[in-house]
Every structure is written in structure tokens, then in C-alpha cells.
Amino acid sequence: MYTDLIKLQHKLAKKVQICPLKNEKINYVAGIDVSFEKGTNTGFCCITVIDSKLRTVEEQFHSETLKTPYIPGLLSFRELPIIYKTLKKLQLEPDIFILDSQGIAHPRGLGLASHFGVVFDKVSIGCAKSILVGSHSNLPEKKGSSSFLVYKNRIVGAALRTKDNTKPVYVSPGNKIDLETSIEIVLRFTDKYKIPEPTRRAHISSNNFRKNSKRG
Numbered sequence: 001m002y003t004d005l006i007k008l009q010h011k012l013a014k015k016v017q018i019c020p021l022k023n024e025k026i027n028y029v030a031g032i033d034v035s036f037e038k039g040t041n042t043g044f045c046c047i048t049v050i051d052s053k054l055r056t057v058e059e060q061f062h063s064e065t066l067k068t069p070y071i072p073g074l075l076s077f078r079e080l081p082i083i084y085k086t087l088k089k090l091q092l093e094p095d096i097f098i099l100d101s102q103g104i105a106h107p108r109g110l111g112l113a114s115h116f117g118v119v120f121d122k123v124s125i126g127c128a129k130s131i132l133v134g135s136h137s138n139l140p141e142k143k144g145s146s147s148f149l150v151y152k153n154r155i156v157g158a159a160l161r162t163k164d165n166t167k168p169v170y171v172s173p174g175n176k177i178d179l180e181t182s183i184e185i186v187l188r189f190t191d192k193y194k195i196p197e198p199t200r201r202a203h204i205s206s207n208n209f210r211k212n213s214k215r216g
Helices: 003-013 075-087 112-120 179-188 197-215
Strands: 028-036 042-051 056-065 096-099 124-128 146-151 154-160 169-175
Touching (some): 003 112, 042 075, 056 075, 075 112, 096 112, 096 179, 096 197, 112 169, 124 179, 154 179, 169 179
Antiparallel strands (some): 146 154, 154 169
């Protein structure tokens, strides 16, 4: 039923660039989150931009009813339209985007973070709370510990401990960045919580946006 979308994923996956970060000076990192009104296709997107001192410097929002239903493995086709409309509102130009999703750690090598990076020509990182594909060995409980995430004999990401004695997050490069730098950026932009600040704040703000819109 979704053969055309799967074919497009395979085509776009070939355009993903996994490479060292070209610009080593990181001024702004953005987090992207989309929340949904329960039982509906109405999405609420927030992009939160923070600076190198972890200060929020810009937030933009957009909501609309999405046309594509949730389809496992094809999440990006559902969420990219609303992300694009939010992206257009940004005044600043983030150096990197972090998404609460997968990069290349995806059955066809094109999770939401990679799809976003390729379509919009952005540096992107996937930092998810759960595994979609692959497996990893045990890792120490200490912050900064990591273990490669391997899928079909290929390293597609890493399990990363961002806080001592907490469950890891799962980092995979999205586009225009490599795994080593993706891990470094996620750790650099994580503070008191296990989730990186850009996506953590975007998640909170998108949910507040949804709740306030419901009241209105």
C-alpha cells in the first residue's frame, strides 16, 4: 500500500551524508518536537533554539491537521510538512538540529532526522528514547559511556548514557555529521536531565502549545 513511499525512502537514503562536521564552531542547536491531540491528526510543532551556554534564544510554533496517518517506519512523511512550516518561521539559523527520532538507525537508513536533513539540507542528529533497529552490548552506568548500535553488520548509531545510572538514549547521525560528533554534541547539550536540552525544551513547549490551543 505504501510501496511508493518506501521506494522514495530508499532513494533519499542514498543522499544521506555521514561525514565529519564541516563547521566546528557551534553557536546554535535546535530541537524539534511534534505532539498530537489524542485521537486526532492535529499536530503541534515546536522548534526550540538554544545557544552554546544552553540558553533558549528562539522558539517557533505551528499547528495543523496532518493528512498522512501514522505508519510505522514512515513517520517522516507524517511530520515533515508541519516541521517545514515551523522551520520557515525561524529567524536564527541553527548549526545543528536534534530530533527525538532516528537518523540512519532505521530499516531503510532514513529515519525522521535523516529525512529532515536531506530534504532541507541541514546538519541533523537523531536522539531517540528507544531502539527501532539494531542491538548493542552492555554499557557502563557512568555518564558518557556508549556502545555501538549495530544493524545488519553495520554501525548505525550508539546507545549513550547521558546521566549516571539512567537508561541510555539512542543516538544516530542524521545528515552531514558522523556518529562520533553526534555523540559529542548530544553530551555537550545535555544538562540535568537525560534528554538533550534542545529536544527536551521543544517537547515541553509543543505540549504546552497543544494544551493552550485546546483551551483557546
